[in-house]
Amino acid sequence: MKRDLAIDATRGLAIWSMVSLHFANGMLIAVPTHAYPLVDGMSAFVLLSGLILGLVYHRWIDASSLRYAYGRLARRLVALYLAQLFISLTAVAVCTRLTAQQFRMIAVLPPDESVLAQVWWAVTMRFLPSGGSILVVYLILMTLAFVVLPLLQHGAWRWVLAGSGALYVWSQVAPAPWMVVDSHPGGGPIQNWLAWQVLFVPAMVVGWNWSRWQVAERIDAALPVLAAVCVIAGATLAHGLWIAGWLRPMTDLIGKVGLGPLRALAAWLVVATVYGVFRRLLQWMRHDWFRPLVMVGSRSLDSYVIQAVALLAVPTWIVFRPWGAGLSTVIVVAVFAACWGWAEFRHRMEIDKLHRLPVIAARAARRRARAGAPASVRPRSHQGVRL
Numbered sequence: 001m002k003r004d005l006a007i008d009a010t011r012g013l014a015i016w017s018m019v020s021l022h023f024a025n026g027m028l029i030a031v032p033t034h035a036y037p038l039v040d041g042m043s044a045f046v047l048l049s050g051l052i053l054g055l056v057y058h059r060w061i062d063a064s065s066l067r068y069a070y071g072r073l074a075r076r077l078v079a080l081y082l083a084q085l086f087i088s089l090t091a092v093a094v095c096t097r098l099t100a101q102q103f104r105m106i107a108v109l110p111p112d113e114s115v116l117a118q119v120w121w122a123v124t125m126r127f128l129p130s131g132g133s134i135l136v137v138y139l140i141l142m143t144l145a146f147v148v149l150p151l152l153q154h155g156a157w158r159w160v161l162a163g164s165g166a167l168y169v170w171s172q173v174a175p176a177p178w179m180v181v182d183s184h185p186g187g188g189p190i191q192n193w194l195a196w197q198v199l200f201v202p203a204m205v206v207g208w209n210w211s212r213w214q215v216a217e218r219i220d221a222a223l224p225v226l227a228a229v230c231v232i233a234g235a236t237l238a239h240g241l242w243i244a245g246w247l248r249p250m251t252d253l254i255g256k257v258g259l260g261p262l263r264a265l266a267a268w269l270v271v272a273t274v275y276g277v278f279r280r281l282l283q284w285m286r287h288d289w290f291r292p293l294v295m296v297g298s299r300s301l302d303s304y305v306i307q308a309v310a311l312l313a314v315p316t317w318i319v320f321r322p323w324g325a326g327l328s329t330v331i332v333v334a335v336f337a338a339c340w341g342w343a344e345f346r347h348r349m350e351i352d353k354l355h356r357l358p359v360i361a362a363r364a365a366r367r368r369a370r371a372g373a374p375a376s377v378r379p380r381s382h383q384g385v386r387l
Contacts, residue, residue, distance in 0.1 A: 006278040011048050011300045012293030017041030019307045019335050022131040024328035037237035043267035050200035054207025084135040087308045088122035091129040094312045106315050109184055128183045132308030133190050136181050140193045141200040152208045164201040171195035195259040223276040230273040295343040303339035310335045
């Protein structure tokens with residue numbers, strides 16, 4: 001099955017949205033991906049992650065077994081944990097280089113705890129810097145897949161949707177502290193994961209039934225109507241939030257931490273529309289024009305880690321905040337270019353899994369050594385197999 005470049009491009013746009021918001025909030029370069037009310041890169045990232053999981057794991061279960069899929073899922077959870085640990089330990093390192101006020105400003109974390117306490121919080125995923133915290137929610141949501149995948153395998157997708165809807169209603173009607181991920185012990189809330197699963201779990205169902213339901217083809221056919229509804233909904237939300245202001249007091253409907261119903265619906269609508277637009281554009285235009293978005297989207301986890309680390313490293317070791325519009329724009333482009341460059345490097349070196357990087361690097365070094373050696377000392381081959 002060929003990769004769906006429109007999905008990758010949509011994920012790449014979600015990464016651009018996060019980078020531009022984190023490094024240039026309120027500036028011109030961040031406007032295009034934040035002009036639509038209540039929708040941002042984080043909600044698109046979570047939704048698309050669920051979609052890809054459902055699509056890919058259906059293929060793996062059909063080709064192999066549920067046990068094999070569980071093994072892949074467990075390894076993915078380890079990768080997510082290590083990625084979040086790297087971000088959190090970067091925050092610990094940054095804290096040792098900045099004043100308390102500076103660290104609180106860029107990481108939104110307590111600077112006065114001992115290094116040992118900060119490391120322990122990082123190891124237990126309770127030291128989550130601003131702009132680098134979503135992976136904990138992602139990890140929790142992926143853990144739910146251990147329950148969801150066997151249900152989908154047995155065709156119980158309706159029960160999965162019903163259960164997801166019931167959990168979402170619970171999170172809205174009776175939110176509890178155990179549902180919420182905090183940035184640090186005693187710190188502010190980041191997300192109510194029980195609410196945010198309404199993006200991830202139903203997206204898993206859609207991904208699982210992607211071919212059977214002909215989702216891409218249906219979005220193609222409905223794109224004009226979908227785009228019109230998206231524009232009308234966006235104009236209505238913008239009027240209620242930014243002009244008349246009647247939506248602003250309705251925090252239960254629009255809240256980000258608890259993913260209010262309007263925010264959840266807007267995310268589904270916008271992601272579906274943007275995906276449909278990218279499908280149309282990729283049919284009409286050269287694919288190379290969209291390569292930066294597609295490549296970054298194909299390595300969205302890596303890209304998220306790069307931007308999260310850069311959000312801490314740039315003001316610590318290069319230039320501290322606040323930044324003007326010009327410098328912010330340069331930094332946004334540079335960080336996104338770093339994400340693109342890393343994705344291209346992995347593609348060119350055929351690094352499908354990061355834990356294989358040392359092996360691949362050693363193999364490349366041996367090839368270069370052989371290429372530079374005299375013919376008399378180069379290893380010979382036997383029956384087409386290099387010895």
